[in-house]
Amino acid sequence: MAGTKSPVGQTTDSFGCPFDKLYKDQSLQGADISFFRKGTRDDRIEQVVTPASDRGFAIGISTLAGHTRRIFHERHATTHVFDEDSLYIRNLAEPYRADLIGAFDMLLLEISPASLNKIAQEADFSGVTMLEAQTASKDLVLANLVRALIPALEHPEEASKLFVDQLATAIGTHLVQRYGGKMQISALRSRKLSRSHEALAKNLLLENLDGDISIMDVSRACNLSRGYFIRAFRETTGVTPYQWLLNERITRARELLKGSEVSLSEVAISCGFADQSHFTRVFTNVVGTTPGHWRRNA
Template identity: 35%
Template sequence: MSAPLISQLNGEAFSAVRVRQSMPDPDAIVEIPQVDAFSIIVQLQDFQAHRLWRGRRLSYAGGYRQGAVSLPFMGDQLRCQHRSGYDNLRLILPRQTLDELQSEQGGKRVDVFRYDAGGVEDATLYHLAQALLPALQRPELANRLFLDHMLMAIATHSIERYGRVAPPSGRLHASLTAAQLAVAKELIAHHLDGELSVERIAQECSLTRSHFSRAFKQATGMAPHTWLLHRRVERAQALLRAVPPMPMAQIAQACGFADQPHMTRVFTRLVGEPPSAWRNRHQASVFLPR
């Protein structure tokens, strides 16, 4: 294990820290201080394994590509675990800084940054981060004009691409990030028995129930329950193709339906024919001469 190498640059309106560590302790959990600020993290090399918690919830587990960017709000209760070597640049933008920039430009207050938890490759922020590296090595040579220019470039780009602005009512537009949508779909797919509440999914996405429900329907065209029924039917179709044939009651149970009649009703409504007819037709097509 090795100690992290830290280079830091403190400006009046933001700070930048480069942290490199070739062999971190993979079991150590780092508690991140809570402040009313946003962190823009740019990966300077591939980062193979990382974990991030918001409160007690594991928010992300995986790696990041070189050039990937994440923008967490530091007011959340964040903890992380570096499970492989890494090299990244972390820009800290206080909320007051963003509010002042938005006010100067006649824009609305930024509520959060919306991004993929696994990082999104952003060439603009990556090159801006590269431009900051010499200043981190020699902070005394970094002049105010340069730092102001970098602040404006970084903040403006981040707000335009990732900023989630609260409308005058204070309510956020109903939308899900790609990561939130993936989490929701995975949770539903792994709970075909339906023993999963909207509240639980919303909590995993850090949203209220009403916001999540609206956002999920906007993203998929279906309410969460309807999406669950479609996944059950897809699973049933896969099992109906099984050879030798599985009993209908067993398929219904495996797909989370209450019983065989329940499966028949839902299957017929969504597919247009009963599961028995669907199976006969598809099994017949398998044995047709070519």
């Protein structure tokens, strides 16, 4: 996906970067978090401006080393060099103006104030309304979590809504825990799903083999908060909801491959994959060999 078309009449994106400078412009919506990937090969982009707004907070993670930003404050300017996996967090309520020096490939998150409050409540950090500002600091945990979304950003037609929501919840929890500036109000205690909730959740997941169901849909059916549900499901089953569903899809695929003569494309669709290519990539990654090779040796 090389990029998306700019809205008619707009010359810059919502972060102030000129559309004609972007060779990567990808987006994806997760649970309470909007994800973007922005990339440019230009050595310098001057006066990138984001006016103050009530949009909330922007978090950026650099996938490349060597990008530099000269940020202009009211009476002075500061220069920051971004290494690979370094990040920034800024409050969009404050105006922003900067010169961007060097090519960059940034993974961006945007969280509204209401979403931040919701994430904080579900993570047992009630009262968090702000994220601490950061510029060119390192957070490998956050970087690795957000990097896991790159395939979904590049191939949104193959992205599992369940996977994206689940990862968004983990990212949001990490952000409020590390940058929310509040002590945890209630300690995380051992939590497991009741048998009825476990059965209900698994049935809902199996009814949506392609993963096109949100964590919120499943947690609401169980009358649980999203964060509580994910932790309880993991403690009950040993894996996350997405991992459990992926294992079920691969198990079903193996049964079809071994016990029938249906084509690989039919197996792919029957097991909730976008197409045969998507099925082959996921199966090979999980099993260690292609579906065709596995079938021949089964």
